[in-house]
């Protein structure tokens with residue numbers, strides 16, 4: 001099939017950037033979306049033009065690197081699917097596709113479709129861990145954890161840190177990402193000792209990074225490729241309130 | 250090059266304890282005076298960097314990903330082994346040790362493997378303490394499943410995302426140390442060169458992938474935890490950016506490269522669908538717990554698999570290896586699939602596929618159980634192929650997956666270059682000629698959490714070294730080399746894309762140095778590779794500049810190294826006149842087509858020394874001594 005692509009091109013962080021139109025031909029159904037972009041890039045290189053820069057690595061929906069907004073929707077229209085896992089059988093000949101980077105103040109564009117998501121790492125540094133240093137821990141089966149809680153923790157732990165939730169939110173809020181981590185630990189006994197401190201510190205860092213607040217639009221949940229539920233946000237809000245009221249230090 | 254494995258004396262079960270006692274220590278207050286560079290933040294690198302920082306060392310860590318959390322370890326699906334024996338089914342440290350040595354076709358170092366089995370249990374404890382949400386039973390205790398090459402259930406897992414959860418555990422420890430200021434972490438930085446001063450590894454030259462800046466970093470020791478090189482085949486289950494550059498640069502600086510030809514071809518991957526394909530997707534081996542593998546008995550049988558009656562199906566693994574059946578080790582399963590397809594009985598468009606069928610398991614257990622066990626894998630399969638594996642069998646075919654070969658290291662995980670330590674998939678140490686499923690995660694974390702924190706202290710305490718800074722002429726020299734190489738890559742202005750050359754290299758390697766190898770083919774590859782390398786330097790095209798993010802340049806650098814390294818793999822495969830594990834030399838097989846080892850002549854590690862691009866490397870042998878397991882023909886019948 002033949003497609004018309006409008007792609008965001010931006011040389012570097014300071015460049016203003018603009019949409020540029022390309023055509024690709026010979027796209028087949030079994031290709032993934034990123035393989036379709038590979039076809040375009042191969043063509044650009046042969047013509048001596050710079051290929052379109054985009055982040056990607058595993059191409060299996062797990063590393064969280066890929067980060068494209070397709071026709072206005074982060075990761076595209078396929079539910080619970082990263083863009084690297086979207087296949088071209090969902091498009092038809094003659095389609096026009098708009099491809100843009102994540103747009104958020106806290107995710108500045110580095111080049112073309114590549115953005116800087118280091119803010120997420122800094123939020124994790126503020127509290128996204130259990131302070132268990134290597135060695136000297138009890139036997140893994142010493143503390144039974146109900147399967148229900150373990151499964152819940154796993155549901156939230158499945159977050160791949162892609163940032164689509166931020167890109168989808170009109171406030172560019174990172175609540176879903178932060179709440180997923182907070183909730184994972186909240187469901188596990190290992191997470192309890194630092195529970196209050198964690199939520200306060202992570203939220204403080206989130207604010208410091210310039211992410212917006214949550215106004216319950218739930219766009220984040222709609223685009224999340226791992227189906228992280230907004231119930232996490234409610235849990236985090238409760239924890240945050242509780243922690244703020246009691247002395248967390 | 251001298252290869253001293255430094256295996257401690259004494260009974261195998263006591264070696265590690267004894268060694269830990271004998272190693273020198275650095276007192277807590279002095280540790281902060283020592284600096285360590287860690288390249289790579291996968292399971293091995295992140296666990297090492299975090300653990301060393303906790304001990305008080307000054308750690309600088311690098312990765313080429315935009316976040317440490319995105320290292321390729323994240324993609325591991327199936328699970329991690331440990332000798333906990335929670336199911337009470339007969340497992341023990343000794344059995345895990347034995348299975349691993351046997352699974353590796355008796356080409357691994359006993360002492361290392363034993364230590365791996367010993368610390369395996371600590372890993373699970375550590376991960377649980379970090380909040381890794383492993384799968385549990387209703388009673389609240391940890392659940393286990395079985396993996397290929399074992400008759401006990403010793404694999405711990407977190408849905409189909411075990412690697413992700415383990416890596417996020419290690420990453421969280423790393424984030425904690427980074428936040429505390431104990432680790433300086435640089436993402437989007439690619440290592441271009443290791444720097445040696447007076448023969449010791451004292452630093453690295455890095456390229457900042459965003460600004461293009463070339464900069465040196467000095468330290469008292471260097472750790473490479475840079476992963477495997479299966480992308481030499483172009484198509485593999487590895488993430489796109491995985492490459493051999495860091496290890497290969499170290500090899501060019503004098504580090505021995507051990508057993509480069511030992512590559513693992515994983516039996517259960519989604520088959521190639523066309524030339525556009527950029528990577529292959531693994532379907533976790535855990536699927537073989539419930540899925541049955543078969544091909545039609547008749548050649549070129551193009552019927553819908555569900556219409557093929559039971560008696561016309563060949564469940565070839567169950568037939569050939571009744572005691573391990575569908576859970577036979579990877580090398581054996583892969584080769585059997587290839588045989589069936591070469592025999593014209595493969596399924597799917599290309600004829601290069603076999604069925605992995607869940608019909609019986611669904612009938613026996615119900616769809617919901619299968620969904621709970623493998624739901625996300627089934628979903629992934631459906632996304633990629635557009636077919637529903639609950640109603641038609643999956644189609645799978647072997648693909649390049651893992652590399653047992655890697656930089657040579659001694660018992661302390663140090664290469665023959667003093668100060669240069671190598672962890673995880675990047676070293677050669679524990680898996681011999683074939684790795685068992687769920688053992689790479691175990692090894693990466695064993696190396697990082699529980700081995701290197703001890704052994705690096707011993708190294709640092711043993712050598713009184715001058716402080717060096719990046720002003721040292723060796724750093725200047727290395728930086729110049731790097732700039733020169735980047736300059737030559739950027740000046741390539743031919744007509745072929747780097748990707749097309751990489752793809753061609755992959756075809757050569759798959760054809761001649763893949764699942765089956767023979768002398769004629771390997772010699773042919775050794776003619777084709779230099780010619781392709783020449784083609785690259787004459788006719789490749791690299792666009793863009795060196796002062797900004799340039800994916801094309803990054804890729805060109807990696808492919809340039811693959812174009813040299815692939816030759817080394819072929820030399821190694823050619824020199825090893827036997828079949829063992831993942832290395833199947835067609836000339837050496839038994840009458841019924843099984844691998845034929847030659848213990849008299851090849852029970853050694855082959856460590857290669859660089860002698861110049863295009864010139865035959867020198868072979869050094871480390872004899873493998875088996876004091877505990879008896880060398881025998883590996884049988885899974």
Ligand SMILES: Cc1cc2nc3c(=O)[nH]c(=O)nc-3n(C[C@H](O)[C@H](O)[C@H](O)COP(=O)(O)OP(=O)(O)OC[C@H]3O[C@@H](n4cnc5c(N)ncnc54)[C@H](O)[C@@H]3O)c2cc1C
Pocket residue numbers: 288289290291292293294311312313314319320321322323324325326327328329411412438439440441474475476477486487488491492494495531650651672673674675686687688689690691693
């Ligand atoms: C799809 C898949 C599934 C798997 N499933 C399992 C499983 O179920 N069980 C199991 O035991 N094993 C499994 N494996 C194998 C296992 O995942 C890997 O062997 C293991 O994770 C490797 O970890 P590592 O830390 O050595 O390297 P990696 O995780 O590959 O990390 C390498 C790191 O080095 C960095 N790096 C590399 N080169 C450079 C450079 N030049 N400069 C800067 N940084 C660099 C990268 O950025 C990265 O941080 C699987 C592998 C694949 C591909």
Ligand code: SF4
Pocket residue numbers: 158159160161162163164165166176177180220223224225226227228
């Ligand atoms: S919550 Fe979902 S959308 Fe947000 S970072 Fe995690 S996986 Fe991505």
Ligand code: FES
Pocket residue numbers: 055056057058059060061062063064065066082083084085
């Ligand atoms: S490339 Fe890894 S999630 Fe898309």
